[in-house]
Amino acid sequence: MKKTITLFLTILLLCSPAAAPVVIAAAPPQIVLAGDSTVTDHAGWGGGFAELLKDDVHCVNMAKSGRSSRSFRSEGWWQKCLDQSPQYLLIQFGHNDQPGKGPARESAAATDFRDHLRTYVEEARRAGIRPVLVTSLTRRRWDTTGKIIPTLDEYAEAAKIVAMEKKVPLIDLHALSIEQCHRLGPLAFRAFEPMSASGVDHTHLNAEGSRAVAKLVAAALIVQVPELKPWFAPRELLPDLPRQSKIQQTVFTLHETTATITIRQRNATVLVYNKVSPAVPNGIDPIYRRSGFLHPVMSPAGQTVTATFPFDHPHQHGIFTAWVRTKYDGRELDFWNIAGRTAQVLHQRVLSTFKTEAALGFEVDLIHQTVEKSVVDILRERWRITVQPTDGSYHCFDLQTTQQALTDKPLTIEKYHYGGVALRGPVRWLQEPKGNQAIGDKRREPSRFVNDHRSERVQGNHQHARWVSLVGQLGGKAVSITVLCHNDNFRSPQAARLHPTKPYFCFSACVDGAFDIDKAHPYIGSYRYLVTDSEPDPNWLDKHWKRFNNE
Structure with a gap:
């Protein structure tokens, strides 16, 4: 009886001319990340990306170390991404598609790599998933002037071509990460890189680096997919304020x-x-x-x-x-x-x-x-x-x-x-x-x-x-x-x-x-x-x- 009365009152309120429109908030989205080690939680930007999302957003990181656009599919990881049935699927490959990685992983940037990305986009859409392409995080190979020598530009360009062709959102992380490197410089950027007794890792990211690069990804994603903006924690997403000089x-x-x-x-x-x-004084080595x-x-x-x-x-x-x-x-x-x-x-x-x-x-x-x-x-x-x-x-x-x-x-x-x-x-x-x-x-x-x-x-x-x-x-x-x-x-x-x-x-x-x-x-x-x-x-x-x- 109580439920009936409540339902009746609700209908009256909704039908009343004075009633305010009822806005039903969309359910929190599920986001899946697909890619290589530079996307993973432990060595890439994936962990930092998840920290930027609100607690009720479900982010599943399916990225796997050492995988390429070819091997990610052949080993069954792509199908596992589709099986998650997310609303959004971010896709980044390129590092392990390069020559020298072996026939099970290599994909030429101008041919097979583009075809793999096209197939990923098409299959995601058929599954009712919205794909987003992400160009490769840059490797930090520095020249003597403190500038990055790009090693993945042809793969980044291939992703941009497919994104334009398929009219799919694109995050140009390759360009964004190079600009970030130039802004910080080679010595300061080492704070974002894994360190071991054998030296620094110029490909992957430590926890601080994951958060820094994830901010680039999130900011670009909101521009490309504006409806995702409410699902990021506003404070976490704020860009670092310029330091007062x-x-x-x-x-x-x-x-x-x-x-x-x-x-x-x-x-x-x-x-x-x-x-x-x-400046070193005259006479001092x-x-x-x-x-x-x-x-x-x-x-x-x-x-x-x-x-x-x-x-x-x-x-x-x-x-x-x-x-x-x-x-x-x-x-x-x-x-x-x-x-x-x-x-x-x-x-x-x-x-x-x-x-x-x-x-x-x-x-x-x-x-x-x-x-x-x-x-x-x-x-x-x-x-x-x-x-x-x-x-x-x-x-x-x-x-x-x-x-x-x-x-x-x-x-x-x-x-x-x-x-x-x-x-x-x-x-x-x-x-x-x-x-x-x-x-x-x-x-x-x-x-x-x-x-x-x-x-x-x-x-x-x-x-x-x-x-x-x-x-x-x-x-x-x-x-x-x-x-x-x-x-x-x-x-x-x-x-x-x-x-x-x-x-x-x-x-x-x-x-x-x-x-x-x-x-x-x-x-x-x-x-x-x-x-x-x-x-x-x-x-x-x-x-x-x-x-x-x-x-």
């Missing part, structure tokens, strides 16, 4: 160029991050080029407290990170002494520039990689640099570093007397040879180290320190830079290597023994830098360390 925040400004990121406080430079290597470090770091009065390409140790660059004695997959690697040409640390990409209510900063990725072929990216190091507000009498900024293994093999950091998070001071502060000897057009000036134990250069070497201060004179005026080591850091308070004659030191967790960096155990550190135009009071530094540690 200029940020103003109260007393701070940040300015990014193609080469650097500079942060100023009240028009005084605080620091400069180098995305590319600065170009082998010492390096990117991914801070220099110059400056005091409020404009004194530079760091150095790059110093003639005595040209591999030392401002504020930088590097390990010295390491082992990886049976290879001995030195990331610090780059003239040995076993390993190096490079800037890879800028992730973000940001501002908070009071501070300003940026996030970047650095790569610790081998130099010899094949080049292996062993660690990805993420820096988060945050410049903190002060009263203007000193500069303050934080460096947070996370070093994450990129392959299944660990990097073993062996016990050694230096290596880690380092600071190189001005050449004027060299203490050898003795005497007030001229260095070019500059003269040497006094400098010293002091730590929270009030120990200086010799006694303080390898002491476990909460902070270390490098103090000296430039032009007869006192200036200092102090590094605070956070209490949560690995092996904190960390041992600090203080060089007996040169103006550099580093917090070195490796002094206390070997350890591994692997996927389950990243190396994480947090350091605060204080730069003054005076010799700092140790008690003032103690207070800052406590503030840094929320004590």
Whole structure:
């Protein structure tokens, strides 16, 4: 009786002139993906594509590694796609159709490959399925100028010809992915590629790469098939916003160029991050080029407290990170002494520039990689640099570093007397040879180290320190830079290597023994830098360390 009354009332409402039209939402579609390994969930864009869809959309990835437009049918995978009875079927082949893949897979782009695509389109339509052709994801074969050398263009062209002939929607992923590669460049794109102990895979995608390429596919699909737009999660589909190259925040400004990121406080430079290597000075071997470090770091009065390409140790660059004695997959690697040409640390990409209510900063990725072929990216190091507000009498900024293994093999950091998070001071502060000897057009000036134990250069070497201060004179005026080591850091308070004659030191967790960096155990550190135009009071530094540690 209750159901009858409800039905009667519903009919009355529908028949009433005042009743609003009833819109019945379409059922969530089912989408099937057909293709080779570059479409799969584990090595292609398929996994990232599924993440972009709303939860109630059923996406079935039938792509299979190693298959071509010929073998996908002959092995029965195409029929399994049809048996799913989806509303939409995305089809991408080409990689394994190329010459050299064997007669069971090869298909000439101008003949058989086109015929296979035509048959796929026709059979899908007969089954009541709407096909969408996708041109091949590009291989990343780079020329010396950082541009892609296309290897699949004739297969991409064949797919476009069939799409036009059959009036079927087309996603030109080949062109879109090449444009994406050119926009990012060869080093930054490595963040999207699978990495193993044998080197980088320039064909397939890792999880981050899957999401990045899937956004290209989804955005193009919505243009070609607009009715699918409501079935994508809007937030997930939003394109990455262009990074702000200029940020103003109260007393701070940040300015990014193609080469650097500079942060100023009240028009005084605080620091400069180098995305590319600065020019190598005359007389210095170009082998010492390096990117991914801070220099110059400056005091409020404009004194530079760091150095790059110093003639005595040209591999030392401002504020930088590097390990010295390491082992990886049976290879001995030195990331610090780059003239040995076993390993190096490079800037890879800028992730973000940001501002908070009071501070300003940026996030970047650095790569610790081998130099010899094949080049292996062993660690990805993420820096988060945050410049903190002060009263203007000193500069303050934080460096947070996370070093994450990129392959299944660990990097073993062996016990050694230096290596880690380092600071190189001005050449004027060299203490050898003795005497007030001229260095070019500059003269040497006094400098010293002091730590929270009030120990200086010799006694303080390898002491476990909460902070270390490098103090000296430039032009007869006192200036200092102090590094605070956070209490949560690995092996904190960390041992600090203080060089007996040169103006550099580093917090070195490796002094206390070997350890591994692997996927389950990243190396994480947090350091605060204080730069003054005076010799700092140790008690003032103690207070800052406590503030840094929320004590």
